[in-house]
Amino acid sequence: MLGTLGPLGTLEVVTTVLVGLMVGVEFSVAFVMNRILDALPxxxxxxxxxHGGRMLGALMPYWYGGSLVLSVIWAVAGWHHPGAGLVLTAAGLLVVSVVMSVLLLVPINNRxxxxxxxxxxxxxxxxxxRWxxxxxxxxxxxxxxxTLLVAAR
Structure with a gap:
């Protein structure tokens, strides 16, 4: 199925799915897992x-970085296509999320x-x-x- 989309279409789908899964994991951490953990003694x-900090702390830098890189590739490759501005804005927001992670969240998580x-x-x-x-x-x-990536697709 992805082969029928062409290279740009495949990139769009893969990027959107990767970012969507990341959102799902982070949403779950924020609104499900933290509440479960807080209910324990x-x-x-x-x-x-x-343990969650060690496990996800090892994975998330690659997930965030990969999502950002794929979004930038999509923005460049699809520059003359409709939705390019949305993809570029999404990539900018992913940059913000990486900067927030490095400056604010990672130092707390590392402790x-x-x-x-x-x-x-x-x-x-x-x-x-605070984290x-x-x-x-x-x-x-x-x-x-x-949301911007979905709208751009």
């Missing part, structure tokens, strides 16, 4: 957050993923709440990027 909640109940800082909950606020904003940014 304190030590279990903190251990779950640390969080090493904590144990024995050595976590006294303000660990406050740090996780969550930044994450909610980032989720909004990537939802907007995804």
């Amino acid at each position: 304190e030590d279990s909640a903190q251990l779950g957050h640390a 969080n993923k090493t904590w144990t109940p024995e050595d976590r800082p006294a303000d660990w909950k406050r740090q996780l709440h 969550r606020r930044y994450h909610h904003v980032r989720v909004g940014v990537i939802i907007a990027a995804f």
Whole structure:
């Protein structure tokens, strides 16, 4: 099926699906997984957050980076096609999400993923709440990027 779309159409579909899946994972973290973890006893909640930080922290840089690269390729390859401005704007929003990640979320996550109940800082909950606020904003940014990619397709 993708072969019948041509190279640009295939790029559009693959990019849109990749970004859509990323949005789904990040939305789930924000509005499902964090609530589940927060309902666990304190030590279990903190251990779950640390494990999630390690697991997703290893994967998400590639996912965000790959989504951004594919969006930029789409914007360049489809420059003279309808929707190119939407794709370029989506790529810009993905840049914002990467910058937010590097400057705001990753430093907190890098601390969080090493904590144990024995050595976590006294303000660990406050740090996780700050991470969550930044994450909610980032989720909004990537939802907007995804919406633009869908509209451009």
